[in-house]
Amino acid sequence: MSEQKLTGAQIVIKALKDQGVDIIFGYPGGAVLPIYDALFQQNDIKHILVRHEQAAVHAAEGYARSTGKVGCVLVTSGPGATNAVTGLLDALCDSIPIVCLSGQVPTHLIGNDAFQEADTTGITRPCTKHNYLVKDVNQLARTLHEAFYVARSGRPGPVVVDLPKDVQFADGIYVPPTEVKHKTYRPQVKPEIARVEEAIELIASAKRPIFYTGGGVINAGPFAAKLLTQFVKTTGFPITSTLMGLGAFPASDQQWLGMLGMHGTYEANLAMYNCDVMINIGARFDDRVTGKLSEFAPGSKKIHVDIDPSSINKNVAVDIPIVGDCGAVLEDMLRLWKAKQKRADQTALKAWWGQIEGWRARNCLNYNRTESVIKPQYALERLREALRGKDHYITTEVGQHQMWAAQFLPFDQPNRWMTSGGLGTMGYGLPAAIGAQLAHPDAIVVDVSGEASFLMNMQEIGTAVQYRAPVKIFILNNKYMGMVRQWQELLHGSRYSQSYSEALPDFVKLAEAWGCVGLRATKVEEVDQVIQKMLEVTDRPVIVDIAVDEKENCFPMIPGGKAHNEILLGPDDSPSDATPEDGMVLV
């Protein structure tokens, strides 16, 4: 080990390199100038200059989710750090591994209300998995390695390392990332085998089983998705997934029921309601999924696999909890299933599938295929056809378009779908698309967007142009904050309070002003042509403005506070009785 002294800033760069960082998203400022100086003097780490720190974190999330690696962010003190907060919480809610380095005023000024000072560790404590303030340059390298270990281990999440400016200047000793043996944080990866055996027995005895999977499978890596697919195929059971888990099991498969939850398919939600054995792998019984808790899958036995023990029995009491990494658990499940020569009850399963096919026949994603106006669903169907067979990644913003994208775009592989699930952050999609595009320069990356969400982080077009990231911003423009409008229509007497998108820019001209390609479709027959043109552009971003039906609502929908079997299929399917008051207060 060389005892050579480096400055704190040099230690940062060396630690990042040793952690395999090739791209860092950031924005300079006074308190991180030494690190920017060190970045300037090397070529291994590429710095991507964003236009706002929130976008730096989302871009790092897009990078992380499309590669499975840790995303890295660099921001300055004070406003730099506070701007990053939304991104950090977004990554915490969706369990995305991020290391965010923030500048801090010099140690002797901390607590003195210095210029651009913020209590960053205080502010980010509830928005991160963990955070550090490094006051001793000789602890810097170890802390950075630990930050990466914490970010990617167990249930992944964002970690902030706050770096006072004097520490960046000070000379210290670098230590390499030897096998980090963290003294306290050692998440359980391997499951308790007795529990897995119990689970196998229950699975084999099921008459009306269902797999309900989530982001935990994606986070466990592509191998876990492969094992899941194998296990589901072996059992012949139906499978549904949360918004976060799309792509872990191929959507083109017959056993796939589509997404479940508030805007999930009829067949997925009814199968959940009527199942007798639920196999939850890496999902967390989120309120968007469960609906009314007291009527959530009544009469079912539940298995819950999760790497985070605090996810178990939090919202829903389960019969067989299994703590462990989804991949490790699936490996054991598959092995034991084969070793014990288990076979599903074929007669019961056949009857169950018969019931499910009946629900599927309702064709719940059907919509009015009119020629007079572009339906958002139609635009996405055409996008789906145009992307078929092409190497592509999808990000979204938040709202109706997000749910339609989840319903209408099929994902056959993990890590291809990036959306803000837990926090529901409008403005996520564009920076996330940039992050995914930079990680996969030759792939097609589409941000399915709404006009309101796009405006929230549209400054990032500048970033995309600067780095020639040819992201496709596919705006389903209905001139409303569509999901707000939908709730106002269904729950607040169609009083559209502040949900109309006034004073919208001309998106084509906006694109041209940035030096991008701008395209617009206002008629049904223009959609295919516009998508085709969009896909032909490979050297700059494209903004596509699709003028869709302003009044289209997203169905199916389980209104707040309702159970899965109270799902509404369409506009004629009005709520049976007024949404109960306890449902009204739910978001």
Place this chain on the structure above:
Amino acid sequence: MEEKIEKHTIAVLVDNEPGVLARVIGLFSGRGYNIESLTVAEVNNADHLSRITLVTSGTRMVVEQIKAQLDRLVPVHKVHDLTDEGPSVERELALVKVAGTGEKRIEALRLADIFKAKVVDATLTSFVFELTGTTAEVDDFVGLMAQLGLVEASRTGVVAMSKGAAGF
């Protein structure tokens, strides 16, 4: 389906590093859990370990959540539910200031003797008593002093430990 509210005493061993107490308290306030009492002090100087004892209440599901949430904090070494894990002893220390003269003053001293409270400060018109006992004993003593010229009470909150030879 009204679930029973249980009271639990939980011991947590943590790294004594800046912010660790804020993490624990933030967890309770952020997630809406109750803290009835919380004490913390370093117990192992060499390894910089602190022991937090907290008393909380909630349904069985909430108490299990609290333990799981505490356990996943990065600087937390161990979480033990002393209420669940068999017999334990719990003690509080209190300083109780009582002012007065005459019969009330004599009665205060007499009660202090019964409760085995120590006089740690005395003037012609006041006493400060030091009392160690269970939360209920301290409650009783402070309650009695309220009628005899209680000025103020300062309590440590509960510290607790399992009975028997086994350690944390």
